[in-house]
Amino acid sequence: MLTTARLTEHHTAGGMSRQLPYLSELQPELFVEVSPELARMRGLTHLGECHVVTSRTAVQARVMVTDRMAPLRIDGNVVHQVWMPYHWGGNGVVTGDVVNDLFGVVADPNVFIQESKVATCDVRPGPRPRGPQLTAMISELRTRAGITIETGTVLSTAEGSPHPAHLEESNPKGSYSGEQS
Amino acid sequence: MKGRNSLSGPLADPAGDAGYTVDHPDRVGFFTDTSVCIGCKACEVACKTWNAVPEDGLDLLGMSFDNTGSLGANSWRHVAFIEQPRSTGRQDPGLAGLPTGASGSGLSAEAVEPMLRHAPRGGGELGTQALPTAQETATRVSPVENLGMPAFTRPGDGHGEEGRTSFRWLMASDVCKHCTHAACLDVCPTGALFRTEFSTVVVQQDICNGCGYCVSACPYGVIDRRPHDGRAQKCTLCYDRLHDGMEPACAQACPTQSIQFGKLDELRERADQRLAQLQDLGVTEARLYGRDPDDGVGGDGAFFLLLDEPEVYGLPPDPVVVTRDAKAMWKKVGQAAAAFALAGIGAFVSTAVGGRR
Numbered sequence: 157m158l159t160t161a162r163l164t165e166h167h168t169a170g171g172m173s174r175q176l177p178y179l180s181e182l183q184p185e186l187f188v189e190v191s192p193e194l195a196r197m198r199g200l201t202h203l204g205e206c207h208v209v210t211s212r213t214a215v216q217a218r219v220m221v222t223d224r225m226a227p228l229r230i231d232g233n234v235v236h237q238v239w240m241p242y243h244w245g246g247n248g249v250v251t252g253d254v255v256n257d258l259f260g261v262v263a264d265p266n267v268f269i270q271e272s273k274v275a276t277c278d279v280r281p282g283p284r285p286r287g288p289q290l291t292a293m294i295s296e297l298r299t300r301a302g303i304t305i306e307t308g309t310v311l312s313t314a315e316g317s318p319h320p321a322h323l324e325e326s327n328p329k330g331s332y333s334g335e336q337s
Numbered sequence: 338m339k340g341r342n343s344l345s346g347p348l349a350d351p352a353g354d355a356g357y358t359v360d361h362p363d364r365v366g367f368f369t370d371t372s373v374c375i376g377c378k379a380c381e382v383a384c385k386t387w388n389a390v391p392e393d394g395l396d397l398l399g400m401s402f403d404n405t406g407s408l409g410a411n412s413w414r415h416v417a418f419i420e421q422p423r424s425t426g427r428q429d430p431g432l433a434g435l436p437t438g439a440s441g442s443g444l445s446a447e448a449v450e451p452m453l454r455h456a457p458r459g460g461g462e463l464g465t466q467a468l469p470t471a472q473e474t475a476t477r478v479s480p481v482e483n484l485g486m487p488a489f490t491r492p493g494d495g496h497g498e499e500g501r502t503s504f505r506w507l508m509a510s511d512v513c514k515h516c517t518h519a520a521c522l523d524v525c526p527t528g529a530l531f532r533t534e535f536s537t538v539v540v541q542q543d544i545c546n547g548c549g550y551c552v553s554a555c556p557y558g559v560i561d562r563r564p565h566d567g568r569a570q571k572c573t574l575c576y577d578r579l580h581d582g583m584e585p586a587c588a589q590a591c592p593t594q595s596i597q598f599g600k601l602d603e604l605r606e607r608a609d610q611r612l613a614q615l616q617d618l619g620v621t622e623a624r625l626y627g628r629d630p631d632d633g634v635g636g637d638g639a640f641f642l643l644l645d646e647p648e649v650y651g652l653p654p655d656p657v658v659v660t661r662d663a664k665a666m667w668k669k670v671g672q673a674a675a676a677f678a679l680a681g682i683g684a685f686v687s688t689a690v691g692g693r694r
Contacts, residue, residue, distance in 0.1 A: 157483070163402070164376070164377050164378065164402075165378060177391075177392035177395075178381075178382050178385050178386065178392065179382065179392060180395060181392045181393055181395050181404065181405075182378055182381065182382075182404055182405070183402075183404060184395040184396060184397055184404060185395075185397040191445075192444035192445040192447070192448050193444065195448050195569065196448070201448070201452055202399055202448050202449045202451075202452040202453075203397065203399040203452050203453075203455075203456055204452070218397055218399075220399065221445050221448040221449055222420065222445065223420060223445050223504065225420060228384055249395065250395055277684075292569070328540065
């Protein structure tokens with residue numbers, strides 16, 4: 157189970173703070189925090205390279221083994237949790253993979269920002285595949301897990317409330333016409 | 338030792354001892370109260386910004402959130418992060434038998450320790466190298482005594498690693514101690530290091546010739562040479578700001594007043610009060626470090642309130658100024674020289690006597 161959080165030293169996705177050497181040196185590289193138990197289970201070495209895989213993509217990070225990540229016991233099953241900061245990108249004094257790529261592009265309907273960033277994932281030792289190999293790996297994993305474009309997509313609206321039907325063809329301007337449509 | 342140019346022991350007025358007239362300013366320093374440090378590293382950034390200290394390497398060190406590692410020529414403030422399997426603050430007041438040494442369970446120690454050696458700077462030279470092995474952790478006596486009661490733990494409690502909930506961070510902002518008897522200053526052959534009128538210790542960059550004697554003399558491992566030009570660098574306690582009646586950049590940036598700047602006498606009084614307050618609250622592990630004028634360096638101008646043994650923070654438990662034993666050593670050298678001279682004269686005399694026969 158993967159979630160993300162921020163580090164004190166960087167600002168949001170790091171677009172500003174990664175340009176500054178004094179902040180970059182304090183948190184220079186993307187890492188993923190794992191429990192010692194998970195590290196042993198998945199063959200991860202402290203400070204070694206690994207990649208975190210979800211159904212969207214894989215990002216590469218350094219391994220940080222810490223007791224702060226304690227496994228959970230849910231319904232009798234041990235569930236391991238990992239977390240990553242998300243302050244890296246392709247430019248700046250320090251660079252790294254984009255952690256937000258691991259999650260769906262979904263907005264919370266109440267606050268209109270990205271929904272809570274939680275997903276199931278795999279953590280594998282070694283650098284991630286690049287280019288077509290990455291796409292192939294993710295595609296193979298999706299097939300194996302039976303994940304399609306419809307998976308987890310639920311369109312839910314309040315009972316009886318007016319809402320636009322999917323009428324893009326007949327209503328090209330996209331203007332809301334309520335009950336009349 | 339009292340009087341001019343003393344080499345060790347308590348000293349009321351280091352600036353006066355260095356030759357400043359009686360109207361020099363009072364001695365100033367830092368009191369760093371680590372119990373309220375939140376590890377934001379604002380002190381590191383403020384210091385570098387004000388003093389134009391260059392970036393110190395973009396290395397991930399693997400020591401919790403600490404990627405500075407140690408004090409050095411390009412890091413004049415260093416915030417240490419020590420992870421310990423203990424509760425925070427008053428959740429667990431003053432259990433005896435503190436875990437000294439490094440943080441973590443045996444399993445994480447096994448995973449972290451071997452890799453730290455390959456990390457840049459060997460994992461940053463903090464006190465985290467001496468991690469206990471899994472065997473040591475397993476055989477460590479538990480502070481809780483199992484009385485053999487049928488339901489010693491609550492149902493569903495502590496059946497595995499998910500029971501690992503106690504955790505605390507020790508965060509501490511380390512800095513040059515501005516010793517009463519500063520070894521770096523005493524060994525400096527060029528006079529680049531000098532005692533200021535505020536009783537602090539400062540390097541003059543235009544005079545330093547990069548010999549490096551100060552680096553090996555410092556009992557705390559603070560002063561260091563900058564790789565590209567070889568000159569020694571360390572905290573100046575913002576000498577330039579002091580002249581303008583300002584406090585040092587790190588103390589001004591500190592959001593929790595963990596770093597307090599002021600007259601040393603007042604700071605010592607304040608630290609004693611804070612220590613007494615914490616002791617009253619049951620934080621019996623709180624202690625002052627560098628406060629005592631009778632220690633090996635005559636007391637520090639920058640001293641600390643710690644929540645564990647100094648070694649846990651990477652600080653030496655019993656620092657000693659190199660000049661403390663200088664008098665005794667030169668006495669022995671003198672005796673040895675005298676003995677050699679006597680032996681030499683004796684040899685000539687005996688030859689002369691023998692030649693007559």
